[in-house]
Amino acid sequence: MRLTLAETEAHRREVLALFLDTFSDIAPTAVPMPHVDHLYRPAIAQVRDDTGALVASALTCVPQKAAGVALLPPQMRPQGLSRAAERVSELDLVAVQPDRRGQGVGQKMIEFLESVLVSRGVRTWFGCATPDLDVAALRHFYARAGFKVLTEGQPLPPLGGQNWSVPFAEAPAFYFWKKLRAAH
Ligand SMILES: CC(C)(COP(=O)(O)OP(=O)(O)OC[C@H]1O[C@@H](n2cnc3c(N)ncnc32)[C@H](O)[C@@H]1OP(=O)(O)O)[C@@H](O)C(=O)NCCC(=O)NCCS
Structure with missing residues (x-):
């Protein structure tokens, strides 16, 4: 199996197809274009088997809240949010093909993405799980990957001096987050 970053439009489409198969409620625009989307700056891990078939993928990017604010005229953007977003990433989607789960693939993707984020200067990583999952x-999965897993209803603490929670129609089941080491 090979673990790399998705870099082409063909990769992006395959990853999107996996996420659409895995999650019932995601938008067809859920996977930004790698290298091209400077608003979300995604890092998309992809695991492929020896035949090149996609086994798993994980997507992390600029937190939704910061990407949304970037659409406002500069004078209306909350000060500090865009700067803070350079050092914070939101783990948005993680999926392993059903017949490949429980074999360590998910943990390997988290480790891989963490090293990518460290090399980009990101210092805090967070995400949330929705109650339908x-x-x-x-x-267990996120705790094993070294995240602090918050209790149900516990808000995400300010990270990098900012509040990254976004108002969801339905509250997340839990948030998780961790500090990353500094790049050398
Ligand atoms: C959650 C998911 C990405 C984990 O990937 P994975 O490759 O199955 O996980 P790993 O094999 O690396 O498991 C690591 C640990 O998590 C546990 N685990 C968590 N969810 C699991 C699941 N659904 N199936 C198997 N193991 C799971 C394992 O027991 C293992 O713990 P252990 O090593 O102490 O026994 C994968 O199961 C999946 O795609 N689930 C459906 C989509 C989903 O819920 N994504 C997360 C959105 S927030």
Whole structure:
């Protein structure tokens, strides 16, 4: 199996297809274009088997809140948010093909993306899980990957001096976050 960053439009489409198969409620625009999208600056891990078939993928990018604010005229943008977003990333989507789960693939993608984020100067990584997923298993998964896993209803603390929570129609089941080491 090979673990790389998705870099082409063909990769992006395959990753999107995996996420659409895995999650019932995501938009067809959920996967930004790698290298081209400077608003979301995504890092998209992809795991492929020896035949080149996609086994798993994980997407992390500029937090939704900062990307949304970037659409406002400069004088209306909250001060500091865009600057803080240079050092914070939101783990947005993680999916492993059902027949490949429980074999360490998800953990390897988290480790890989963490090293990519460190090399980009990101210092804090966070995400949340929605209640429609297997919440107990995901708590275990993220804790094992070294995240602080918050209790149900516990708000994300300010990270990099900013509040990154976004108003969801439905509250997340839990948030998770971790500090990353500084790049050498
Ligand atoms: C969650 C998910 C990405 C984990 O990937 P994975 O490759 O199955 O996870 P790993 O094999 O690296 O498992 C690491 C740990 O998480 C646990 N785990 C969590 N969810 C699991 C699941 N659904 N199936 C199997 N193991 C799971 C494992 O027991 C393992 O713990 P252990 O090593 O102490 O036994 C994957 O199961 C998946 O795609 N689930 C559906 C989509 C989803 O919920 N994504 C997360 C959105 S927030």
